[in-house]
Amino acid sequence: MLSNRHLMSPLLRCFNIGGGYSVTFIPKLCSSLGAVSSRTMSSTTQPLSQSTKSNPVDEEDTLFEIINGKGVITLNRPKALNALNLSMVRKIYQKLKEWESSNTQFVLIKGSGGKAFCAGGDIRAVTESAKAGTTLYQEFFKEEYQVNNLVGTLRIPYVALIDGITMGGGVGLSVHGLFRVATEKTLFAMPETGIGLFPDVGGGYFLPRLGGKLGLYLALTGHRLKGADVFRSGVATHMCNTSMLPALEQDLISLNSSKPQDIEQVLNRYHSQCPESQKPFGLEDKMDEINKTFDAASVEGILQNLKNNGSEWALKTIETLSKMSPTSMKITLKLLEVGSEMELQECLGVEYRLSQRCSEDHDFKEGVRALLVDKDQSPKWNPSTLEGVTPDIVEKYFSPLPAGRDLKL
Template sequence: GFEECWLSGRLLDPQHLVVLLPHYLDDHAEPEVLLEKVGRAGVITMNRPKVLNALNLTMIRQIYPQLKKWESDNETDIVIIKGAGDKAFCAGGDIRAVTEAGKVGDSLAQDFFREEYILNNAIGSYRKPYIALIDGITMGGGVGLSVHGRFRVATEKTLFAMPETAIGLFPDVGGGYFLPRLQGKLGLFLALTGFRLKGRDVQRAGVATHFVESKKVPCALSVQLFTSDALQGRMKGRGVVEVLLFSVSCPNSVRLFSASSVEGIVKNLKTDGSEFAKKQTETLSKMSPTSLKITLKQLQAGASLSLQDVLVMEYRLSQACMRGYDFYEGVRAVLVDKDQNPKWNPSTLEEVSDQMVEQCFSSLGEKDLTL
């Protein structure tokens, strides 16, 4: 069962992808989102702890209008978003439901991505301080609910990852915007491999803006971390905290991802031959070749685009994945049959042509995302 998988630690394996959780375990007796005012703060609590607060369309449709209401409300100074339970902020989107919809042509395959990205954009352009308490697992859709906001507070329990290439998807929810803006090639490394950042490394990498011990989060929120200056928006110019030199196992190891093609990155890793390089080579060999190539182009393009333009691009990519093969095969292997042995098509990087990748970025015409 779910709890047994969690307690055994196997759920933390990137190949098990906690970012992609089935929706059928949810307890519908409880509201899926709690929306409340605490003083002059609007507080959003994702309330699906049994599935690590996985985000579904119902939740999106509750959060978005409330965010817009609080943004124009003179009685609300800040917005705080957090997850219920002690394991996760939000482990991702309810991808299994999207998969089933995509198979039968149900509109959820369009609606979920479209409305999720509109919510991501609203967070990225929010006029009031937006504080995400990323205490626990923060992946996929949970990343989209946090990284675009002004403040992201990590704790020792934070586990951050974007492991979508393992199921034939790509790091969406604005990943094409924030990942290439991390230091060096760190964002590309995280995007291609699904590598998990933990605790203080989440702040050091520039994903979080603050680090607070989990037990001190309530106190920090009330009196220490967010001063009146912050509430008045004077800290906005600081942006992301200064990124420290990030190293996985040796200094500058992420430099191996400095290549213009996925094949070039793999060649760099094989030539390097270090234990780190061998591990990343093995990881990449398990990922969807199509997803890897789409992701590289996504981050290359996103580095010079606005968040809005990135989300338009990513919506096109999401629908290409819905039309394709690898997404359904990846979800089958990871979530349904759980054999962890997807049969990708094409099965090698060499078979994924530039033309195939380009087609995924093509305009959807009147069906394009509009922000």
């Protein structure tokens, strides 16, 4: 069985130039990312010829099934928009490793509730852990990134149905897989610079590969892609009408093959029947501006380019960037620069260093406080200006962690 790494060339051709329109980070969606859950479930894998459906009750945060030889994962925290917690991360990793080494033909992952695939990770618990001096923040990021790497290197095909909100941790559970199926309801974003973090879960790897400066634009502004734009950008490989997802899932489950080309044939059929897939890219007329204004060696240079541009779009983009953490923007720019030359595993190692430094420093805690806890929407960044974020500060974020703490994949 070919691994996704061996299939990387045809995969990367799906990353093409696309875009969207500038919007600010949405606190309403952000609140879902802070939901804390201790709900767990256990499951055992039955013979491949049987369906091992679990009762989908709220107490079970992740459901695992084997149906006709296919492994099906359902993220089952609909009230929290299927946001990831450490319990879910651990169970998904264990199950993927189990299925990879068994006779499971391929993996299908989806979200429950109809509103979200996965709206992100349990960032409130992470920042509370860092403040309290416990190790949850270390464990969460390390084990989440291990799952991201496993999705990207899995030896069996991986199909993600990214219907609804797909942000942060949800992106990490989907974008590195071989097939990502969006719908007209898909809402994609990496809004981390607005909470003092950075676009992680492999964002440093896939965002620079979207074409032109689109990835950097998405990373710095937290811009949202909707529906067809998720496909046009290359974040998704296919589309399907939401109403047709049950039929698509059934056809995939019924498929007596594990060959990527056979899976793709099924996906292509539904893609061709999806009117949304025919829509033009929403920011096609802005891509020249994005490519020119975001082509700079510094965030300050990007802002100057935007000021020189002077268009209504440029001024709105400046307004958006003015709300983001200066530190987050600078480390994000460098991450995408170095990530463009790295393999996924190396990039996740760098991101782990950044995640630990962000968790232990000021802005991430302050962003979560302002957006999720006190909800005053007025984070006080430190440093408060781009000029205050010196090269030495940026380099500190990228430097090796204390002995034994770096992530090795």
